[in-house]
Amino acid sequence: MTDPLEAVRVCASDELVDGGAGVRREATFDGGDAIVFFVRYDGVAYGYLNRCAHVPMELDWNEGQFFESSGLYLMCATHGAIYAPDTGKCVGGPCRGGRLRPVRVDERDTPEGRAVFWLPDADLRPLSV
Template sequence: MSDVKFDAVRICASSELTDGGPGVRRAASFAGGAAVVFFVRYGGQAYGYLNRCAHVPMELDWVEGQFFESSGLYLMCATHGAIYAPETGKCEGGPCRGGRLRPVHVDERDTPEGRAVFWLPDAELHPSSP
């Protein structure tokens, strides 16, 4: 299955992701099961992760698409309060200290419609089947 290639998936216009602001969610398949991935912007760069806390496999967002805690500096698990560095996915505090979010490969590029954020899926984490 590692030879399976997936096309890049357009997630949103670059302007739709603001630093420390709401994220964009997409349905995914992770290791053969249903999952969700999310995309956010921090420090001017787009990042993506599997929406699954490193402590307990629960989604992070406290309201759909809300991943940052109030300061906009960390991603936070709404269930257990674990906080993650948005640029690395490393747990910086809480019950999963030292754990990491599973990264999603992101590419931001110019398109005929303007700059956009793309997900580059892999064999283990890719869009769910329609």
């Protein structure tokens, strides 16, 4: 019954580099404060709730640093849980079989150039909405 939430511009596409730093955004998840993040892997932009499947703590080592040293996996700084960046599935560590909560992402051309957009849903939306 509610109108769909509008897409939110996250960043210019070239700000996300394969295996590089991610972009964080404030959000609400099930009514509480949260952070979502966006990264690029194998040429595709992905987004996830910044909450480990093992213990609900943020993943990043330093702000925006989600990939482990090889740039092939996302890694939780607290307990070392390792996630496949393209699926969010835990592939190693204490959360084996769990997965990150995905955020819908769309990459499109804009008058300012190609950009990454977050497509919010009813449970996970930008803090300002």
